[in-house]
Amino acid sequence: MARIELNNIEKFFGSVQVLKNVSLTIEDGEFVVMLGQSGCGKTTMLRAIAGLETVSSGTITIDGREVQDLKAADRDIAFVFQSFSLYPHMTVEENIAFPLRAVRSSKADRVAEVKEVAKFLGIERLLPRRPSALSGGDMQRVAIGRALVRRPQALLMDEPIGALDAKLREQMRAEIKRLHIARNSTSVYVTHDQVEAMSLADRIVVMHDGVLQQVGAPNEVYLHPANLFVAQFVGSPVMNIADVAVEGSGTDALLRVGRSEGFRVPTATVSHLNGSPAKLGIRPEAVLLSREPGEGFETETTNVEPLGSHDIVDVRVGDETLRARCDSGFARGDGEKVWVTLDPARAHFFDAQTGQSLRRTA
């Protein structure tokens, strides 16, 4: 197992820059998930670590050894592709044994190792089959088996379960987690599915347009998004973002969202803004609705999405719409009168120009 370090990686395809000054350290035994939209450079990043793509500048080290100029074969890393990863002309057993044949291990060793991995993954009965006779989930189990059999320094996975249906994805997610806990292999996992990222990662790396936006534990990324992009990318339903003006002084300040009456909040929670133009970010669970008159002000619902375990209710706040997460059955339809408040402790503020988070210092 190994520690992987990326230092100032840049990658150009022709004149298009796909990776911009990426630096990241992946600790020994850590499970890092790269999260980002399609086309943001996740695959390119992973391929660069594996040696399937050269980098234009920067260094990659594995356990202190610089590898950016080494061939893929010499980096001792395994890669699980999103698709097409099993050789159709070989049986499952031959597929899993294939990496072992590269290092010329003896036949008896190979059979034993393949057996062990297959047992670990619960795919023993599939060994004599051809890949064409496997289900999608089994195919990826075999692909993971092929990656693990060599006991590589690190395991790279590029959306390994992205092509599966939702139910199977959930099941495979759990299996991959179990596998990581059992083997404790240094792993880099690429996905555009934030639920997958949150549930698997020790640390999440959020990427956008070839730039690392934020690196942190799933909770931290969720609770303290570093900028507007991360705030809107992580979490479902998406965080509410609204223009906000802060007024007043004394103990209470007034948060005017979308030129509404405004929410009364303790001044301490907004004092660091210094009145500069900002955007408010607030997750639906921090938008509180009530049928009883109380704090906040009265408004009406505009849309209800019943989701079974809870409902998502849209309410008008000035000329903005905020989405709130409510108990199911809270509102029955549009145009119902409700009282709305915000939980100031869970409000985020972002610089209106740069989109960077404005966090309270101290």
Place this chain on the structure above:
Amino acid sequence: MAEVKTTREVVMNRAAIAAVFVALIVMLTPIYWIASTAFKPRSLATTAPPTVFFEPTLTPFAKLFVRRSQMREPVDQETYDAAPWWEQLIYDDGESVVRNRRSGEITPSGYWDRYKNSLIISIISTFLAVSMGTLTAYGFSRFKVKGENDWLFFILSTRMLPPVVVAIPMFLMYRAVGLHDTHLGLIILYTAFNLSFSVWIMKGFIDEIPREYEEAALVDGYTRLQAFIKIVLPEALTGIAATAVFCFIIAWNEYAFALMMTNRNAQTAPPYIPSQVGSGLPDWSVIAAGAFLFLLPVAIFTFLLRNHLLRGMSFGAIRK
């Protein structure tokens, strides 16, 4: 399971079957003609109307392989009884084998030598065209080649000229460098001729093989060459088989250049067989026997590769 078909579908289906049947008759009749003539005695070969029912004989094949002469007087019984069965067939037909004056050995006709030449030249040139084509196609498919499209067009353009146009200059050049009437000469010619075809077809097939297959092998510790041999080649087998069949057929059937570029030593069967028509009164059943044997290698080769071919012909049409 019984399928429910509309009247329209039934009619279309019948029409399709009828069309296939007609096409089959049109294509198989010449082959039937050659095959049946090859087993006919000389007397029945050119009857009008053609004889359909006859007792098949191997005499034409016996005659095909040896030099013969018209017998002036019947062979004496002793020699006849001592002769092997195929020689007896020739005597039965009123001809005798030509023997070497000194050694007394039977002199073979030119057929087997020409047939061997055809085999050697076709097999080697097919092998070269397919292997070079596969490697070239792999390079074009997987690596960034400067001016890739221009190169590919250039390769294709070598096939745009009708070959006969370059025949005379080729002939003069071959004479000048001593490639005239050599096996090597024809092998080079056919390889060059088939190469562009081979590159283009193989590029199509290799493009269809996902890069991830090789990349997985590269990450797993294999070199690119090993990945090519262990992964790309097996996956491209269908394409290789289809390309090989086409190249082989083209080389095997080639007539014009073989006629011009060879005369004895390296002559192939296609110019040889018709040349037998001209020597004396043509013995059509012997010529048919020669043509019949000439059909066999392509038929066998295609038959052996039929599974690959079927998949190869429909490549691109079916996606996994």
